Amino acid sequence: MIASMDAAVCNPSLGPSSSSSCYVSSRPSFCPDLRRSSVRLSSEVFKVKIGRLERSLCRSSGNKLSAVIASASQTSVSDPISTPSRNDLSDSLKKSNEASLILIRHGESLWNEKNLFTGSVDVPLTKKGVEEAIQAGKRISNIPVDMIYTSSLIRAQMTAMLAMTEHRQQKVPIILHDENERARTWGRIFSEETKKQSIPVVTAWQLNERMYGELQGLNKQETVERYGKEQVHEWRRSYDIPPPNGESLAMCAQRAVTYFCDEIEPQLFIGKNVMIAAHGNSLRSIIMYLDKLTTQEVISLELSTGVPLLYIFKEGRFVRRGSPVGPTEAGVYAYTGKLAQYRQKLDEMSH
Numbered sequence: 001m002i003a004s005m006d007a008a009v010c011n012p013s014l015g016p017s018s019s020s021s022c023y024v025s026s027r028p029s030f031c032p033d034l035r036r037s038s039v040r041l042s043s044e045v046f047k048v049k050i051g052r053l054e055r056s057l058c059r060s061s062g063n064k065l066s067a068v069i070a071s072a073s074q075t076s077v078s079d080p081i082s083t084p085s086r087n088d089l090s091d092s093l094k095k096s097n098e099a100s101l102i103l104i105r106h107g108e109s110l111w112n113e114k115n116l117f118t119g120s121v122d123v124p125l126t127k128k129g130v131e132e133a134i135q136a137g138k139r140i141s142n143i144p145v146d147m148i149y150t151s152s153l154i155r156a157q158m159t160a161m162l163a164m165t166e167h168r169q170q171k172v173p174i175i176l177h178d179e180n181e182r183a184r185t186w187g188r189i190f191s192e193e194t195k196k197q198s199i200p201v202v203t204a205w206q207l208n209e210r211m212y213g214e215l216q217g218l219n220k221q222e223t224v225e226r227y228g229k230e231q232v233h234e235w236r237r238s239y240d241i242p243p244p245n246g247e248s249l250a251m252c253a254q255r256a257v258t259y260f261c262d263e264i265e266p267q268l269f270i271g272k273n274v275m276i277a278a279h280g281n282s283l284r285s286i287i288m289y290l291d292k293l294t295t296q297e298v299i300s301l302e303l304s305t306g307v308p309l310l311y312i313f314k315e316g317r318f319v320r321r322g323s324p325v326g327p328t329e330a331g332v333y334a335y336t337g338k339l340a341q342y343r344q345k346l347d348e349m350s351h
């Protein structure tokens with residue numbers, strides 16, 4: 001049942017047992033090395049068949065996870081703003097290994113509006129895209145966010161920042177500049193209190209839109225007229241056929257999913273709530289991994305601009321909760337104890 005993944009796909013307010021209305025992935029986190037980590041996974045998890053994609057994409061994650069856990073009490077590369085103490089960390093590991101994961105495709109860009117192939121070209125949002133990002137922010141305003149990952153492209157970064165203007169946590173998203181020693185040193189924050197009120201934003205080219213090669217800048221309709229519908233459809237939606245001198249979805253998945261496994265999944269394991277703002281094809285790749293879609297299924301998966309999708313990462317599994325319809329959406333909180341507690345705290349703070 002693969003379809004356009006917007007609010008219509010799933011009604012999360014029906015709660016966890018509403019399997020008919022909400023696709024729940026039965027797949028566990030399957031990065032093979034993660035299974036050898038100190039995080040205990042159920043025996044069911046071990047029985048699940050590992051696909052070729054999983055094996056090839058997630059080889060190095062176990063080492064990364066161990067490194068995150070081992071170093072989190074001193075200094076963490078991916079969380080230099082707010083470093084958990086050893087006690088915080090072991091507490092969060094003990095509690096439930098539960099975290100939320102929000103995925104948002106950027107709002108409409110100026111080239112989406114003009115119907116041009118965009119790929120790696122760095123194009124900003126339209127006014128409509130800005131509005132979509134703000135609306136997305138409203139929809140996720142009650143869902144905790146401890147870390148944000150975006151691509152290195154402005155449309156994804158604008159979307160993440162605009163969405164966070166609506167967030168009830170009212171923490172300040174701060175982009176980490178890791179490109180050289182000077183960027184790291186000059187961006188340091190010297191107040192622990194201020195760090196606590198900040199959300200680290202990690203930018204990663206690996207989450208960029210797939211490189212569209214010689215189609216970048218061409219009009220999609222004119223390209224159909226020139227090369228034919230079938231050829232253009234093959235370039236746009238086949239799994240492993242790249243457009244001329246560009247990346248296929250498989251190539252995009254190779255980098256995006258590897259990054260997800262190496263950098264993002266270890267954060268979820270230690271209980272960090274993560275938001276990813278990225279692109280149609282990098283997110284389709286990640287969803288393929290999370291929902292264990294086949295290469296056939298992923299080709300008919302379409303993502304709307306500016307629509308947030310929520311997953312709960314719990315006991316080593318990703319459960320898709322659909323798209324939160326609004327900030328008061330109850331089912332999201334009913335689903336997990338930790339989110340319910342978080343919601344209660346927010347309510348207490350604002351009374």
Ligand SMILES: O=C(O)[C@@H](CO)OP(=O)(O)O
Nearest residue numbers: 116117118119209236280
């Ligand atoms: O032009 C692009 O970069 C992408 C996303 O807008 O296009 P497509 O829909 O073909 O994946």
